[in-house]
Amino acid sequence: MIIVVVVQAVWSLSKKAIKDGPTLLADMVAIAAYFIRANEILALMLLGLAVMLVKNWQIRHSSLHSILMLVSGMLAQAGSTAATGAVVSWVSVFLFFLKIGSVLYGSGYVLLAFLQQELVERNQWLTSQQLLDAVAIGQITPGPVFTTATFIGYLLAGNAGALAGTIGIFLPAFVLVGAVYPWVLRLRQSSWASNFLDGLNAVSLGLMAGITYTLGRAALVDGLTLVVAILSAIAVFRFKISSVWLVLAGGAIGLASHLL
Incomplete structure (x- = not known):
């Protein structure tokens, strides 16, 4: 269910984020940067700046391609290695989410890309399944998706x-x-700031697309989960059913299948 909810968010954001060639290319580079495990904060900043420069200076397509390829190369070199043996304390949890809250931009679902790379892949504090559980809790409780941080903090400390x-x-x-x-x-009146925000939107979309693929592999593990995902997609995109009801229904189906 959560995978479908995230896909819906990606689709909605794409309608606003992809405005032209530079933002489309930045989105594609962001997706590539995610899969090579480049630093997502660096991706946001560098690609946002690249789009800003391209759109303001109105350079030709060949130069645009060169700049974004250069940025992607820098991102590839900026990937961090996973930490091992880290002791998780409430101070570490606070500092981690303080950093995330300081730089996170775009839809709340962009948070998932940061959490997957930092908590699951680099620090290995959580598994992808635990991350999905945390997102589910954040989805069915009142408030924004960021309440996922509360549940993750509880799991860790x-x-x-x-x-x-x-x-x-x-x-x-x-x-x-x-x-x-x-x-x-x-x-708002500055074309430089406006175009920089356009770039950030596009990169956010790319990061969301990458994490959707990763979490989809962790969630869709058998015939039942695949059927639930398909039915959820129909409910969301065709009938516009609230994601809260979907998550509750998915939990009920999972519990019933376990008990039976």
Whole structure:
């Protein structure tokens, strides 16, 4: 069910994020960067800047291709190796989500790309299945998808970790909104800032597409899960059923299949 919900989010974001050639190419490079395990923060910044420069200077297609290929090469060299033997404390949880909350941009589902690469692949604090469980909990509880951080914090460091994760991921938003608000009107009128945000949107979309594929492999493991996913897709895209009901129904089906 969660995979279908994320696919819906990717589809909705794509309608706004892919505006032209530069944003489409940035999206494709972002997907490639995800699969080579490049640093996602660096991907956001570099590709966002690349789109901004391309769109403002109106360079030709050949130059555009060269710049984005150069950026993708830099991303390939920037991938981090996984940490081993890390001890997870509530302080570590707070600092991790503070970092994520400070740089995360786009739909809340972009959070999944950060969590998959940082928690599952690099630090190996969680498995992909645990990440899917956390997203499911975040989906059925009130509030934004970011409440996933609460559940992950609990898995890693108990009640203190849950509190630390929640504060860590939301705190930067309050600080940044207060700091940036006086400059909002000027930023909206700036073509440089506008095009930079276009680039960030496109890269966010690419990261979401990559994590959807990765989590799909972890979730679709047999005939039952495949059928549930197909029925969920019909319910979401054809009948516009709320994702909350879908997640609850998916949980009920999974429980019933286990008991039977």
